[in-house]
Amino acid sequence: MLSASDNAILTQVGPDKPMGKLMRQFWIPVCLSSELTADAEPLRIMLLGEKLIAFRDTAGKVGVMDHRCPHRCASMYFGRNEQGGVRCVYHGWKFDVEGNCIDMPNVPPEQDFKHRVKARAFKVLERSGMVWAYMGPRDTPPEFPNIDALQIPAAERSIFVHQRDCNWLQSAEGDIDTSHFGFLHIGSLEADDVDPDSMHKWGIIGRAPEYSVKETPWGTMYAAYRAADEGERYYRFAHFLFPFITFTPNGDFDDLIACTINVPMDDEHTMSYRVAWNKRTMPLQNLKSGEPIPGLAPESDFLPRTHDWYGRWRLAANVDNDYFIDRDAQRTISFTGIQGIGRQDQAVIESMGAVVDRTFEHLAASDRMIMVTRRRLLQAARALDANNETPAIVDDPDAYRGARGGSFLASDKLDWVAAYEQKLGEAVRMPAQPEPQSV
Incomplete structure (x- = not known):
């Protein structure tokens, strides 16, 4: 059982909260690069409890900044994105992607002080088909994490994005809970x-x-294992990586290059990015007859996009329609009656409430990964908050290379860590794929 105070530390992500401070030490996904077009309207972004705008300027550079104009706090979402910057429609003040005020047209030239005005803007880069922002205190951001899934060439990369109406930790813990696969899915x-x-x-x-x-070094890892044929074990490995990335075990270890990024929008909403190598094998898709396994086919119909803070990437199947549960299918061919692995996951984690009350839980041996991950997060958040101690992984991006999710068979004579390291050495790896970036 987790205390209410510890649960608050784990789930609250605002700039003055311990977990919020911890997350701001890392690069944070903002949106897909494809969501921003040069000189197009700004995009509303809710990120770590902060209301921001993102835009792409005339030259293609991306800006991410507080939505409030530094002049009189009108929202820059209504601004004109034109000729190298976004211009507030209230009084015409204009700001470039770095937040510099480059025009103050309602002030006489002799009273102009634009060189002293700066919007609160963040360092930005574009990698892996996404825009990333550094929201932390350093003048020079840390290096970008060296994660295989974030090095996949664009032509071989798939990204699935959807919003979840729950706290980020519920989303992440669903990814690192292996035993539910044999039931829910x-x-x-x-x-x-x-x-x-x-x-x-x-x-x-x-x-x-x-x-x-x-x-x-990157967070936590687990192995779930069972006896297989004589002399062998069947392993499923998964990982939690700081600050909110997961590697799931649902695929062959040799070529499963994928990650899920559970980005907190605020304490009660999460934007989930699933990045994967589209050349990997896809296990357990069909019955031995060749027919699709009932209930597993992906479903990704979205509601029409709106322009509010939560108007992007909302699935059509949601709590208001009980995720289109089919009770007849549940009785006959599907354990849940809900179509698609992602929708099944979403239904159960959102059913817990926007922020689950973890004082109500009764954890079992199957929840050991969740217990250890919570402890690791609490230790890191407290160390930063109390002693300004940053996790070592922030400045050691290559350490992420030690993490790999997936399943394999190994000799039952091998220790679980030895079996993992042996397979890691044999797995397909992604070479560095530098992409255009702006900072």
Whole structure:
């Protein structure tokens, strides 16, 4: 059971909160690069509890700044994005992507003081098809994290984005909870239903695995493992990476290059980015007959976009329509009656409430990864808040290379960490893929 005070530390992300301060030490995804067009209207962004705008200027550079004009606090969302900057429609003051005031047209030239006025703007770069901002205190931001999934060439990369009406930690903990897969997603399957040559059948045969968990330089990792054929174990590895990235185990370890980024919009809303290598294998998609596994086909219909702070990437299946649950399908072919892995996840984590009351929980051995990850986050947030101690990973971006999610078979004579390191050395890796960036 987690105390109410610890739960507050873990879930509150404002600039004056311990977790909010911790997250601001890292590069934070703002939006997809494709959402911004040169000289087009600004985009409203809610990020870590702050109301911002993002825009692309005439030259293609991106700006991310507080939505309030430094003059009289009118919203720059209504601004004119034109000729190298965004101009406030209230009095015409204009700001470039770095927040510099470059025009003050309602003030006589001899009284102009634009060189002393600056909008609160953030350092920005574009990587992996996304805009990233550094919202922390350093004059020079840390290096960008060296994560395989964030080095995928554009032609081989897929990104799925959707908003979740819940706290970021609920979203992240759903990713690192392995035992729910055998119930929520494939609870209706039996081992005889799938390809007998697939190693993933062992996840159906044994729905209550053993667990090993450890802290790592990048955060935490676990192995869920079951006995397989004689002399072998079936492993599923997953990771939590600071500040809110997860690697899930749902794929072959050799080529599963993917991550999920659970970006807090505020304490009660999360923007989830799933970045993946589209050339990887896709296990457990079909029954041995070749027919699709009932309930797993992806579904990604979105509501029409609106211009409010929460108007982007909202799924059509949501709490208001019970995620289109089909009770007949639940009784006959689908464990949940809800279509799609992502929608199934969304239904259960949003059903907990916007911010789950963790004092109500009764955790089990299957929740060890969640326990250790919470402890790691609390330690890091407190160390920064009390002693200004930054996690070492902030300044060691290559340490992320030690993390890899996925499943494999290994000898039962090997220790779980030794089995992992052996497979890590054999896995496909992404070379660095430098992309155009603006800072």
